[in-house]
Amino acid sequence: MADKYFTRLDLEWRGWSDPAVDLLLDTVDDRVPVNHWLNYIGSPVWLRDRVLVAELSPDFDRMSLSGSIKVRAADYERARTLADESAFPIPTVPLIAFDFRKVIRSIDPGLYSQIWRARLTHPIFGRRSPGHEEEIQLLASALHKLESYCKQHEPSQGTVMSLEGRTLSPSERAGKRRSTYGPRILQRVQASLTAAKQENLQYGMARPPDLPSLLSRYPVLRLD
Numbered sequence: 267m268a269d270k271y272f273t274r275l276d277l278e279w280r281g282w283s284d285p286a287v288d289l290l291l292d293t294v295d296d297r298v299p300v301n302h303w304l305n306y307i308g309s310p311v312w313l314r315d316r317v318l319v320a321e322l323s324p325d326f327d328r329m330s331l332s333g334s335i336k337v338r339a340a341d342y343e344r345a346r347t348l349a350d351e352s353a354f355p356i357p358t359v360p361l362i363a364f365d366f367r368k369v370i371r372s373i374d375p376g377l378y379s380q381i382w383r384a385r386l387t388h389p390i391f392g393r394r395s396p397g398h399e400e401e402i403q404l405l406a407s408a409l410h411k412l413e414s415y416c417k418q419h420e421p422s423q424g425t426v427m428s429l430e431g432r433t434l435s436p437s438e439r440a441g442k443r444r445s446t447y448g449p450r451i452l453q454r455v456q457a458s459l460t461a462a463k464q465e466n467l468q469y470g471m472a473r474p475p476d477l478p479s480l481l482s483r484y485p486v487l488r489l490d
């Protein structure tokens with residue numbers, strides 16, 4: 267287990283800052299039990315080889331903590347071999363990453379509560395029968411509200427609608443701790459969703475579902 271995964275403490279020892287973990291490693295690969303009765307979901311761990319390849323990213327150099335180069339030097343050759351074998355892609359900072367649930371909470375807390383109730387699942391009986399259809403309708407309403415919100419809060423100078431330029435993800439700038447988004451971030455979210463709606467993006471699937479269905483299945487999205 268220790269040879270296969272890195273813990274959060276291991277990452278810190280190797281120079282991984284919170285933004286670097288959120289933006290380059292994204293989701294955790296597994297969770298392991300911890301010796302604490304209050305922690306029932308376990309501690310997050312990341313695949314060792316995936317971390318080694320991610321450390322080759324130019325974006326990692328920019329966000330890594332100082333004084334950690336010697337710690338990583340011993341693994342450089344293995345990381346280079348893994349990258350050459352295409353075992354894992356070398357990640358980059360996304361153009362934008364956002365949690366659509368936080369988008370909804372920012373523009374309409376009441377609608378956010380309705381969607382949360384629609385997603386409630388009983389441990390034995392599962393989700394109530396109209397729950398999924400109701401959620402899709404509510405998400406479609408949220409998309410409409412977001413569009414209206416952005417039209418009302420268009421910037422007086424310049425534009426924030428462009429997705430060009432690699433910057434830290436606005437939703438993850440200080441890790442995954444922000445509960446709501448401001449107008450500038452919501453404008454960028456709207457721009458990305460407009461591009462998705464117009465099919466101007468490349469997806470990792472043959473053909474993506476409609477936006478409400480996509481956001482129902484994957485509320486946390488990133489554009490690379």
